[in-house]
Amino acid sequence: MQFDAWTGLDAGLMAPARLEAVHRSLIDSFLEDTVFRQLLSAGMMVLLAVFCWRYESSGLLIVWLLIGLGTVSYRSWCERAYRIAAAQRRDTLDNRVGFVRRMEPVYMLQGTVWGASLLFFFDRIDAYNQLACWLIIACVASAPLTSVALVPRLLRAYTNLLFAVLLACLAVTIALKPGPVRDMNLLFLVLPVLHWCLLARYGRFIFRRQANQFGEQYDLALREQEAQAVIRMKNRFLAAAAHDLRQPVSALSLYTEFLLENPESHLELAPKIASATLAVKNLFESLFDLASLDSGQISLHVEKVELRAVLEGLRVQFEPLAAASQVELRVCHSDLTIATDVVRLRRMVGNVLSNAIKFSAHGGRARIEVWDQGHGIRPDELGKIFEEFYRADRADLPTVDGVGLGLSIVSRLSRILKTRIRVDSLVNRGTRFRLELCDLHVGHARPMASRDVG
Structure with a gap:
């Protein structure tokens, strides 16, 4: 919800990592050339004060100018503090949201200051100087669009206050005029409203386009990383x-x-x-x-399968391997019958069992759920064991045959056979694979009645 509230990004349509990357890129782009924008804003304030100096109380102009320049200075300080925090590896979501939250009242005050400036020049100075002041207002309202639009909340805070205050001042000034003059000046209310609507529309357009571009850049970078990972995996x-x-x-x-x-x-x-x-x-x-x-061209041959026959066949198949590894293999039979592909089931359970026997210490035992008393798997490796060609890089592990494809095949078969796999492991204690088989005729997970296969 923070993303929705403070940046306008739809958290429901993006993965968290992509959302984070887009958010960071938007803030970074928003901060580009910020010094130039601050100097431009300060310069425009001074210029407007110069145009109005001969026609307005110098005291009021000085107060207005000090408030405006103070707002610009505080904004500069907030941005510099954020840059320092980001450089110190604290560029987190909370810090960015906090930065936008601190900047919002600054932009509201800045918009208010510029909106109130109308009281100094509208219908109070000569026509040429009024035109110059209107051009300044149009410039300061439109110039930040390409940068501030990247943070929609700040754009709304700035433009809404600027035009709301400007229109209020304009309406009050026009209301105090005599009838014919007042009716003619009412046309002035239309132009700021149109300008306001156009800025809001183009601000949303710029934000969506830039957010999509940053999202595509993230996707390209992610695909490049995935391609590099595939190359490393193949190597x-x-x-x-x-x-x-x-x-x-x-x-x-x-x-x-x-x-x-x-x-x-x-x-x-x-x-x-x-x-x-x-x-x-x-x-x-x-x-x-x-x-x-x-x-993806696997066609299942689903039939009623007696688990007793499957487990007994696995016992016969793997007993020599277990004996050679000095591992005790025991089968606790089950009378359960389920609908599945018996060939793929044997392959899936056999790969898990073979893996458990290979990595069991001499004298240990393996069971299904598959238990072993081997070297165990570190927590940071549990998420990788089903990857193709993955092997744990530990000096204390024995060298075994194979290229690390067994559990990858298990993972794929489990999806096809709708089998849930859970792995629990303790380093130097052993590992447990729990397989919950699914009756493919029924279509829901159905745990085995007995899961103790040696």
Whole structure:
């Protein structure tokens, strides 16, 4: 609501970060060339006083001039204080809103001072000097438009008071005139009203155009950052993929050469070749899964699925991996039946389970909800673990196979299967993944009756 009240931006139509960036850019642009505008305003006040000096009480003119110049000086002080605070990394939303709030009465007073100036010249000095004074009023009313319009509240405070006071003074002055002269001078009321309406209209136009431009600049910068992040991610992936492929591909090359030279060793080399081939196959399967999920061309084969059969199949599949890692894998079966895509369900839960086994300390255990007693995940890393190719950069973590695609695939599958995933973790204590499956025929989240799969 602060954005709506103090800058005119619609908080409901912008993301908070974009709104913040646009707000900051508007204030920064508003403060550009502010010294020149202050000198111009002060100079115009002095010039108007010079035109009226011979015709008006010098005491009243001096008081009016001192109030006007004092307002300009205070405005200069407020802007300088804000610049200093912004330079000291205190350019926050609250500070900017506070700055606009402090400036509002300043602009109201400045508008009042300029509106009251009409009492010094209208129908009191010669026609040529009156024309000059009217030009000064038109200039000071219109000149700030391109800058003050960037903060609509300040523009309204300035122009509304300027024209309201000016019209009030003009109406009182005309009302004191004799009948025929009064009727002729009533035309003067029309021109300030038209000027006021035009300034309000163009002020809104300038604000919307500039806000949209700053919003587009933010979007471009954000897309550039995202593109840079994608490039860094792809570079990370290429490095990780090259690292993970080098060993099995090199092993396959060596085994093949050795087998060609020593055909009789095929029984000994066959398991090693199969293991290296499986590593390459798993990597490419992960890449293909990721590509197909990102393409959005996944068609689900929804059917009634017994969780007991799924969990038992996962136990058979991952028991050797768990045994090799000295991890106890236990299955608490469930008799629940849900409607889902059994292939994608196995893939999703299997990736979480595989990840838990890999990062469990020797002798720990993994369960589904998936629990492990591994190294845990730091709070600042929890939001990143589902990103493509992400690996925790910690020296105390063991080196494991894979390029960091498993949980990214889990994240995509969870959206397709309408599965809620919650992750809780304590460093050096372990991690828990909780999956709440959805019956796709019913269409609402339906937690598993038993979520303790070893």
